[in-house]
Amino acid sequence: MNPEFSERVALELLQEKDLAAVMHIEKCCYSFPWSQGVFADCLRSGYDLLGAWDNSRLLGYAVLRQVLDEIHLLNLCVAPHCRGQGVARILLRSLMQGARENGAVVVSLEVRASNVAARALYRSEGFMDIALRPDYYPDARGREDGHIMECHL
Numbered sequence: 021m022n023p024e025f026s027e028r029v030a031l032e033l034l035q036e037k038d039l040a041a042v043m044h045i046e047k048c049c050y051s052f053p054w055s056q057g058v059f060a061d062c063l064r065s066g067y068d069l070l071g072a073w074d075n076s077r078l079l080g081y082a083v084l085r086q087v088l089d090e091i092h093l094l095n096l097c098v099a100p101h102c103r104g105q106g107v108a109r110i111l112l113r114s115l116m117q118g119a120r121e122n123g124a125v126v127v128s129l130e131v132r133a134s135n136v137a138a139r140a141l142y143r144s145e146g147f148m149d150i151a152l153r154p155d156y157y158p159d160a161r162g163r164e165d166g167h168i169m170e171c172h173l
């Protein structure tokens with residue numbers, strides 16, 4: 021992690037007005053991106069969208085939903101040119117801290133089997149593989165397995 025860069029990163033809950041910046045990142049990061057309508061529905065349904073900013077530039081975001089004492093992490097994404105500098109780790113640590121403060125006891129997520137970077141990040145923050153969902157995700161050649169990961173807080 022680059023300390024000078026990470027000190028500049030500010031975290032803030034995102035709103036509808038931020039969704040154009042979210043979509044700019046989402047579209048260049050995923051083969052099957054969410055639509056702006058999906059993000060808007062998340063906001064309307066009370067999910068949290070946590071954004072990482074460098075001044076007025078959105079670097080990345082996380083989407084999470086709390087149900088009772090469980091948090092589900094639905095999306096975590098960092099703009100390609102900002103990767104490898106600790107932004108995802110900052111987002112993940114912050115949302116896990118927030119989860120603890122809100123009384124959550126577990127965070128869960130699904131991740132593509134081929135997503136080496138994300139799986140390494142989650143493992144390094146204490147997540148464990150708890151189940152495999154065969155052919156869970158569409159991919160360019162057909163389907164791809166998903167790993168369900170969990171971290172007890």
Ligand SMILES: CC(C)(COP(=O)(O)OP(=O)(O)OC[C@H]1O[C@@H](n2cnc3c(N)ncnc32)[C@H](O)[C@@H]1OP(=O)(O)O)[C@@H](O)C(=O)NCCC(=O)NCCS
Nearest residue numbers: 049096097098103104105106107108109131137138140141
């Ligand atoms: C996965 C992703 C969020 C990581 O973002 P990032 O800001 O580059 O990650 P960080 O710089 O915080 O790195 C944290 C850890 O992730 C792992 N990691 C990150 N990039 C990696 C890579 N290219 N290869 C292997 N491990 C990697 C490492 O364990 C790293 O820790 P280290 O720097 O101490 O080695 C980013 O690559 C991304 O947005 N990918 C596209 C969207 C996506 O797949 N999201 C996950 C959906 S489940």
